[in-house]
Amino acid sequence: MNLRKQYAAHSRRITRQPRWKALREAVKDRDGWACVLCGARTRLEVDHVKPVRDWPELAWDMGNLQTLCCRCHSRKTRVEIGLGRENPAREAWKKLARSGLNEQ
Ligand SMILES: [Zn+2]
Numbered sequence: 001m002n003l004r005k006q007y008a009a010h011s012r013r014i015t016r017q018p019r020w021k022a023l024r025e026a027v028k029d030r031d032g033w034a035c036v037l038c039g040a041r042t043r044l045e046v047d048h049v050k051p052v053r054d055w056p057e058l059a060w061d062m063g064n065l066q067t068l069c070c071r072c073h074s075r076k077t078r079v080e081i082g083l084g085r086e087n088p089a090r091e092a093w094k095k096l097a098r099s100g101l102n103e104q
Contacts, residue, residue, distance in 0.1 A: 007081045010053040014060070023060065029069035040069035047073050051080055 014020055022045045034041050047068045050058050058064040068076065 003081050003083075004077070007051075007053060007077065010051070010056075011048060011059075014052055015032070018098075023065070027062060027065045028067050031062065035069035035089070036066045037071055037072040039067060040071070043070040044068070045070055045073045047076060051099075 015024075018095050027046045028044060033044065034046065046065050047057065048055070049066055051065050052059050055064065
């Protein structure tokens with residue numbers, strides 16, 4: 001099973017329940033039917049701010065939910081599962097290693 005699927009399995013335990021549908025609509029209503037990051041009004045999804053995997057007790061908490069468009073949502077998920085940007089310290093080290101090689 002790939003990492004993304006494994007990750008999604010945690011929230012699917014929540015999102016497959018009938019009461020999720022009602023909660024999801026309530027969150028979109030609260031957020032004015034727009035992505036809270038970029039303001040897009042199409043392809044909206046409801047995101048767990050703190051991932052269900054790490055914070056199962058907040059899965060049904062409106063305060064832990066936000067409306068995102070599918071682009072912002074998948075970007076956030078990528079970062080959460082560690083496929084986002086490398087951390088800056090590591091990038092700096094690699095740059096240093098490369099410049100050291102060039103000098104030889
Ligand atoms: Zn967005």
